[in-house]
Amino acid sequence: MNTATPLQKIRKALCALLVIILLLPAARLAALAQEAKQPDADAEGESVTGFRLERLPVAEGAELLTIFGKLGSDNGGEEAPLLSVLRDTLGDEERENDLLRYVWTFSYTRPTLTQRAAAAVPFLYNRVGNKKSAGKDAPPPLLDLAASRQAVWNKLFWNALQNVLFDSGGFAVKASSRAYRRNHSDYRKAHIVRALAILSLYQSETGAEPVFTDVEKREIGARLLLTDKALGGYVDDIYLERYYQKQSSETLDVRGHNWELLRQRAEAEKLYFEPLALPDGSATHALLWVARSDLERYRGRRFNGRFLNIANPWRDGRLRKWKGYVETRHFDAESRPVPPATPGAQAVELIPLAIYGLDHPKIPILLVDFRDALNPKKREASRRATEDVARNVLLLSRFGDLYYFLGRAVYDFVTDRRGVDINQPSRFRAYSQLKLLLSLSEGIAPQLREDVGERLERVSLNPLENDTEAEVKLARAQYEALMEYARRPDGLAAQIERDRGAEMVKLAHGRAARVFLRAANILSFGFYTHREEVTPELRARLGLNRALAHHRRFLREVVKSTPQIEVVWNVDEVRRSLQFIADHAAEVDGDTAQLAARVFAATEDDAARRLALDCLYRINSKRAKRELVKVYMDERLEARWRELSAEYLRLAVREQQRISSSDVKAISLTIGH
């Protein structure tokens, strides 16, 4: 007899649905038939250290920008595709209506069935093998830059679903779903970190004319970084540059501190410190060595393992019998590493002890311990295990149990404050970067690189991860698949059209309808997305809308940055944006009118002021006229501006533009008709 309540039935159904979603490859992008057009790849300049950008036109007015990097010599020394960004240009030369859309990192792939199943196994902190083949489907994009808000809603929805439904479905469902989501999230974050690193390297390395504008580069960077924040997708575009710069500074700050901390600790413990740099010279990791000759010299010496988190080398019998990798380095009288032939150079045989990531908050994070392969894994797993046991086994939650909340807060404060190496934010960022470093850097000896690579794979906690070798193969295959997808008429071009159709919803529907359509999208797990049919008229409006958004954003940035525009900005650019808005005043709203008024107040340039007033006149909204009235009323202004605003107001009244009754009254009383 079936005694399940309707609620339980729904729960079961949703759980089944979840399993299907977990096991199914990600939903394939639907196809729209399009005229096939063979795109031609156009290679941009290559930098000295091997970064190259390829520009591939896509049918329906878009381009795919792909960054290639040269791999280390033991990876064949060949170049591999690293990252692609899709720019929707609407098929014209106007940069102002371009829209950046998808970001792909080619090592980011859809996991295999086995990987997905393993990712859902609680307490399985291990890799389960590689994905062998990328398949022929287009690779999954890492991020849609133009749909950052959508990601926020998706995240909220899944969190709600987890807490309301899965968490109440018993240990198995709760633990499995949480483990899967965590692994999936970590896998994605790791590739976001890698995407950021690639972009940063490309920016600093390429000598060619930049393909991304500064604004675009920072926008991509900031949007990638903001994926970590709950409401990151909602951050106003004008803050993106500031946020990106702030985060970049913080990363460099952390890196510098860790570099110096590790150097000082190495010095104090009589070890050798070697920074490991990416091709652009930025040291993101460091290696610690011990000199074989010092093992006897300092035998039995005290060792302060705080921050280093490795065993005392001076009391370690394993090192005296070391059969692993060694390297002989030469140093001059000032302890500088020099080539062996340097006169007076002293040879020192070095044994590697550990590799640390320098971008980790607070302390350098141990990634490889050459004497104890499980040491980093234990440290990483400590936090995961603590969280998993508390949440899944003991059913404790920070928000549901005050004592747990307090205890955890104190524990976290102490470990964080003291820089204890356990219970720290996950190391996947540092691992991800190290993988990139191993792939790209020429500075590491091949044998050591291989050794480190193998150790890294053993340390990985995430069943969704592939090893470095597999990633290179997958990247190449996924790149080919993406290219193929871009060439197919029913491929990327069709996807772009569909995306434009979705983007046009805001042009065709009011706010309430849009909220309804958004809800439908979320509740259908993304299977239903409302799209407009792309007509030439709508397409033109879309271009205009994007261009207006570009000019509004520019003007908002301008007025926010300075009280006197012409001191800081090229006033021609400001005039151009005002002119564009004035020319398309029918398409803009009261917010834009307010923006024009702020420009008027912050400039002394006659032409810009005239244009600002012209905008206020042409924008048919109550706020625009209210702003004109304010200008007229401002006695500090020169008479000519007040007269001009009066003239515009008279015209507006005559043309029966939208004006509030109080403003009409004020106009008729003070200005007349």
Place this chain on the structure above:
Amino acid sequence: MGNRQHPSGKLGKAITVAVILGLLASAPAMAQARRVVVIKVDGLPYRMVERFVHETDPRTGKSRLPWMKRLFYDQGTRLANFYVRGMSLSAPSWNLLDTGQHLQIKGNVEYDRYTLYSYDYLNFFPFFLNNALSRREDMPSAELLDELGIPLLIDAYGENERFQSYQLNQRGVGWLTLQKALTNRFTSRSPRELLDEWTMGLDARGLPLEQFEREIVGRLDDPAYRYLDYYTTEFDHATHHNRDRDTHLRALQNVDALIGRIWTAIERSPLADETALVVVSDHGTNTDERVYSQGYSLIELLRSAAGGGHHVLTKRRPLMDYSIKGAYPFVPLITTTSKESYYLKDESADYPTALLDFDGNERASIHLRDSDLNLLHILFQQLARKDLSPQVRQAANRAFFATVERRRAEWEKMLAEMREELGALRREIDRQSAMLAVLKSNGATRSESRRNRESVRLAARVSFWQTQERGYAEYIGALSRLLALRGEGFDPRRLKVEELIPRRSMGDGNTIHQLQNYVVGVAAGGLALAGDGSLDMEKSFRRVDYFSLLGRITVRNNVQKGIANRPVDFVAVRVPREALAGALNADELPDQDAIWLYGAGDRQALILARQAQSGELSLRYLPIAYLTGQADGAVRFQRIGWKESLPLKLWEDEKLRAPESDRARWLNEWHTELEWLRAAHETEYANAIIGLHEQFARHPTASLDAARPGLSQDERLLARFRARQRRLVEADLLILANNHWNFDVRGFNPGGNHGSFFRVSTHSTLMFVGGENTGIRRGAVIEEPYDSLSFVPTIFRLTGQLPNGEITPALWQDGFRQFPGRIIEELFDPAKQTPPPVAGSSADNR
């Protein structure tokens, strides 16, 4: 006839023309600012301003620092060569800038050797707390300057005429500012903006700064305000933490935007034409995009057996950000215990033997306990042992009392003087306490808030004196008991060491001889007897030569190009004038203490100074080697010729503007400080010779001058007491870091540091712009080098408060006295020519 004029008509015309010409000529002098707005930017190097101003932002087509470019490059005047005079360190530098008088505060932290009282000039937290509790009205540096009778620039303006933001020489706390900062943060932004801010991370540090800006802008509408300042350390923080160009640029662009907003508000204010906007910085900073600044821990050196096994006191917690206690903002003195102490194991609480101040980080000051106190302490411990042979015991006993006798005269003199001074201090405390009672009860003639502030100030001063009185009494008590000991029947087992050797005290400063033979413990073989049965003082004790020790430090991890593996550049110490008497020729003799610079045994120098009757300072650099201090206090050294790698590297510096043909002769001569400044300011160490003198010299002020006529006996004693207190904060060793090295142990400053005498760290920023009537030149750059002493007199010249270089009665009344610095006349007078460099030379010709 028609063209002939009456003689009287001609005369009249001539007079008229003369009057007009006279008026025109004096026009610049008459122009003056009625209001000054000063933006104080901590650690802003001029080279960075210069670099970014001249870079074009591709997005805007304008300068990367558009406001600075417009205001100070196009419409105002900037100084291309403005230097801090002294160490490039915030507290001393702002002390110079805010007073216009010679340096009295010699570090961000100063320690009283006798009492270990620490003057922490940077820590805002205790000040804010005490202010909230009505126990303190001024930051410690302002309190000290009050004690020394040196007014601050803001003291020239009444309380209703000035606005001061939070800063090192702060008077009072604007609590309302903090409150408004919080409320305005939420009310001045839309919910959407607040949400974005929350998502991106709230900037708590910017909270009060934003409010200060609002308050300055608001007050500009009130013509009563004549002085407003805004102090920011954001740029300094950025350069300490990060070395990258983008971070520096962004921090500087924030300053630039602030300048733009304030200038716009000035332009819209009623006093626009008579308002001057000044940007000033206290020092530069040594930051390089290609290099991480590397730290070296002097604490670890001093704690080590090789370094003497000291228990080390600091006012900054080592690895502060990595300790739980580091979260506590009211930092007490921090003791870092040595496990390798030779004779004071487990006694770190009572007997720390080293004090370290490493702030700024390119330099550190070390106080070591009087080596003779160590000697007595060790002998006391040895004599307390039961296993000493009678001969050794007798010899140790004799050595103990011989040491006491050797110091007796000096200590007895000090004790007698201090007893007198403490007596006078007690009477002053009583007097001031009585006055405090009156002030608290009688406020009829003053406003309530002013009365409160004055009484809080007085109460703080009395409380400080009482603390000092107790501390000194403890010290002189122990020393008196030590001097009262007699050899006969002396049995340390019946005595407690703390009754004789003052606890938590460094005692007197060490001589060079002591620092070269510093006693840190008993020799490995124990006390040894000489042939005559006396204690062999050489063999019985472990000793450290600190100069050699510091000069020998090297590191094994030298992974950055262009960085030396030696963290220490040179060590500077005072050499008493008398110590040099037998070693110098008559024409070399200084009239004040000299400074010994130790680079290595064979690379040393003496900086000699003498002052003409006119007050003009002359300095001389004498290259020497192998200086040794003698037990009698004298020094001996070897004279050497000029060569490369001497301290300050003048000989090899191509930018030294000395005659090419006879550089050695020029360098071997006495030169006035102005000649040195003009000749050396572009070298790697810029004005280091003058800066070192400023740092080491004891600069007299009226309140330190016991010989001033008209003083009562107590006033005389108190002046002597104050002078003694200033001497007691003088460190034994000033250690300067090599390029791109630092001594920070509180955390890590990989971005960059300052504190040294490198030009990159001392080269600072000073720029002016003003309304039509201020007389400030437009689009001018002043190449003539100036230093921090010029700032205050130039501001007063700008505001007409220093007519003809003379102090107005109003300023005199406020305590201002003659300023030693030169007024920057080129700021006002286009005709003023920059004097040529030293005759016959030109760095440009090289």
